[in-house]
Amino acid sequence: MRLSGEVTTTRGLGPHDHVCWAYDDPDDYRRRMLDFLADGISQGQRVSLIADAPADELIGALRGLDDVDEALTRGALQVQSLRDRYRTHALLDPADQLRAYAEATRAALAAGYTGLRVAAEATSLVRRPEQLDSFARYEHLVDRFMTGQPFSALCAYNRVELGGDTVAQIACLHPGTSAGATPFRLYAADDGTITLSGELDLTARDLLALALDRVELRPVDGELVVDARELTFADHRSLLLLAHAARRRRATAVLRTDLTGPARLIDVLDMPNVRTEPVR
DSSP states (O other): OOOOEEESOSSSOOTTOEEEEEESOHHHHHHHHHHHHHHHHHTTOEEEEEESSOHHHHHHHTTTSTTHHHHHHHTSEEEEEHHHHTOTTSOOOHHHHHHHHHHHHHHHHHTTOSOEEEEEEOGGGSSSHHHHHHHHHHHHHHHHHHTTSSEEEEEEEEHHHHOHHHHHHHHTTSSEEETTSOSEEEEEOTTSSEEEEEEEOGGGHHHHHHHHHHSOOOOBTTEEEEEEEEEEEEOHHHHHHHHHHHHHTTOEEEEEOOOSHHHHHHHHHTOTTEEEEOOO
């Protein structure tokens, strides 16, 4: 079971957790990053820090960890500049990046570690609209990968530089987020379906439309199953967007929820390709 919802700490996360941390204070993010990586080391994982800075600066930012030099020498701790890994001026290919992390996870396991844990400060990768769209699609692909592999990540974005709307487009594709980063979350479930949590009201309409376009929806036997047991509210606009997403895939959207409001709205609006199903 992966952590989901708003989180207030980066301690105690598991081997499949995927958290978006929207921050305003770089010093606060550094403390969160150190907590996240220290936990990974204690769990026997290989841990990595990735950011848009030279390697020596990244090593300096890790000085709050125990035995940094020894961990770097034996490969338990790694650093990599975004300038080397991603080419921040270019568009990221979501499939290529997923393959790179899949290989890094296999390498960590082969070296005797229990998994891979990455803290990535990715602000510089989403400054242009086309970068944002590509990276959002990647975030969903890697989130789906994490459900079945011992790979966890803390994805950090500077809200002062990017603005809350941009950060929300990324944050909503994570099961875990810092407080106030997004009104809802749309992410991969362990069984291959999609999970919706949080609140879907008028303010979330445009954000949900973007998220539904960017995620990989997988109908099975003509049904697009959405685990909505952690959804607290959904208005009619959100249900219409789900209906449209299902229709594009020639499927019926099945919203698993105990909320009574969505079923009433579906009936009133006469949406034949959307239905609710009680949580078992």
